[in-house]
Amino acid sequence: MKTILITGVTRGLGRAMAEEFIRLGCVVVGCGRSEKEIVQLQKQFTAPNGFAVVNVADDSQVAAWAGQILSSHGPPDLLLNNAALINRNAKLWEVPAQEFSDVVDVNIKGVTNVLRHFVPAMVKRRNGVIVNFSSGWGRSTDAEVAPYCATKWAIEGLTQALARELPSGMAAVPLNPGIIATDMLRSCFGGSASGYPLPQAWANIAVPFLLKINPADNGRPLTAPV
Numbered sequence: 001m002k003t004i005l006i007t008g009v010t011r012g013l014g015r016a017m018a019e020e021f022i023r024l025g026c027v028v029v030g031c032g033r034s035e036k037e038i039v040q041l042q043k044q045f046t047a048p049n050g051f052a053v054v055n056v057a058d059d060s061q062v063a064a065w066a067g068q069i070l071s072s073h074g075p076p077d078l079l080l081n082n083a084a085l086i087n088r089n090a091k092l093w094e095v096p097a098q099e100f101s102d103v104v105d106v107n108i109k110g111v112t113n114v115l116r117h118f119v120p121a122m123v124k125r126r127n128g129v130i131v132n133f134s135s136g137w138g139r140s141t142d143a144e145v146a147p148y149c150a151t152k153w154a155i156e157g158l159t160q161a162l163a164r165e166l167p168s169g170m171a172a173v174p175l176n177p178g179i180i181a182t183d184m185l186r187s188c189f190g191g192s193a194s195g196y197p198l199p200q201a202w203a204n205i206a207v208p209f210l211l212k213i214n215p216a217d218n219g220r221p222l223t224a225p226v
């Protein structure tokens, strides 16, 4: 039985992936900041699945969570760095300093905090796949989402550099998930977000794809099938 670690499981793609991985017989451990949704997940999906309130931008919270998970479940087979924020649509020079920092803190530093505390155990076992969620906007750009674009381009570079550091038997890839009708898409696309697939429909196709990523993919920028 595979253990899947997912950040940002309280809604959107993370939530849909958690449900689909569990339906396929995997064990899911996940986190998010919203306590109400985490408690609901704990009730719906009991042990060996596990859900915790963790802010990935806080290195000490991630360290404590990793300590618990690594002793209860061991290293994950698949680590999905999915949690992210997008800035409110605005020209770059109109984005407040705090909002820019928040996007960087979650999308780049948060991803790195998770890697810092989980990857050593995966490397020791010389096994496991790391998927860092990128975006179409990690490979192209658009007006009014510059902070988000900057972080997703960073994810592409960070992940490809990480791939060069892993032992054989492992993989790290940046993944563009496509365009899916989530809170994040509603933030940047407004009403036209409703023309895109719902997270559950996306997860039905994306989860089997994620389960097939293997060491031969190491360092390859991937795009989820539609």
Ligand SMILES: NC(=O)c1ccc[n+]([C@@H]2O[C@H](COP(=O)([O-])OP(=O)(O)OC[C@H]3O[C@@H](n4cnc5c(N)ncnc54)[C@H](OP(=O)(O)O)[C@@H]3O)[C@@H](O)[C@H]2O)c1
Pocket: 007, 008, 009, 010, 011, 012, 013, 014, 015, 031, 032, 033, 034, 035, 037, 054, 055, 056, 057, 081, 082, 083, 084, 085, 106, 110, 133, 134, 135, 136, 176, 177, 178, 179, 180, 181, 182, 183, 184, 185
């Ligand atoms: N939807 C799309 O079309 C699309 C396109 C390209 C890329 N992506 C990428 O796909 C991933 C998922 O996006 P989504 O559309 O599902 O976004 P979403 O609906 O906004 O969900 C984001 C998730 O991340 C969690 N999160 C945010 N900040 C966090 C933090 N500091 N610590 C822990 N969890 C945190 C949120 O939970 P809490 O608020 O409870 O913490 C939530 O569960 C992201 O990496 C996004 O950039 C999405």
